[in-house]
Amino acid sequence: MSLKNVRLEVMQLLEKKIDSFMNDFLIPVEKIWQPTDLLPHSESETFLDDVTELREIAKDLPYDFWVVLVGDTITEEALPTYESWLMEVEGVDNESRNGWSKWVRHWTGEENRHGDVLNKYLYLSGRVNMKEVEQTTHHLINDGFDIGTGKDPYKNFVYTSFQELATYISHNRVAQIAKKFGDKKLHKMCNLIAGDEMRHHLAYSEFVNQIFKVDPSEMMLAFQHMMKLKITMPAHFLRESGEKISTAFEQFSTSAQKLGVYTAMDYVEIMQKLIDKWEIDKINGLTDEAEKARDFIMRLPDRMKKISERLVLPDQTHIFKWVQPALIK
16 A cells, blocks of 8 residues: 555544544634734723723833744734645545544634734734735745645644644743733733644644554654754745845744744754654654664754754844834834
């Protein structure tokens, strides 16, 4: 049987558990928070006073913070790209609306709220150039992304397991910084987003865990492939208006590192957490090729840690069109 057919068979096996996965890791629409719960209500008589208060508190947040918050927002707003990618994965059949396509649609529904609430906050804050933010989001959706997984569900689930944990860390750290500067609304908002990301991480990492039980060698090879390739962030094609795809994502990442929101060491720690979660050292019944893949994976965190320790960040901070210093003084 071809690798493609084996993967499809495994996906069909796991699909039988989709309803329990959705019950365990997703929250019904009527029970989960919505952006309106966290922002000034436009229909309220106190709306203008509430917005004025929000803007006053926002004035104290520093430049790099706004760069990171805008970058996080743009990443969340580019959700149509991510959904369209996942709908192409082997075993996900949107035409027949099978269990996996149902999962992707409901996961998208939860994720969509993140960009929605962050965008509204940015708009109300008056601290950023919303036209530039909107153009960057538009470009990112137009440009799409390539995370190196193809249509392989095993590789895609490794990617989403890693990425959801990375976004949890980022939103959680932003929440902590917002709290430090007295922005209780933004703290709560980012804290709730982080909670969603953690639930989604637990879901995708459980999918990988289930696959390891039935197809350990191929799952190990897929894990190795993604670690060799290195996990690229969804917004790695980030660009500003009038610019080509080049260094914008690196410049955004520099701001995130300087702020301590997401660092090279976080990348290494996520890798180690996945190794521990999936108990890579204890998996049995591997082929010789998969055993070599396991050896590579087990050694990788230490190698990556040494590289991250030598990383030197540029002194100069890039000035983005999204966040002009005059707007945050």
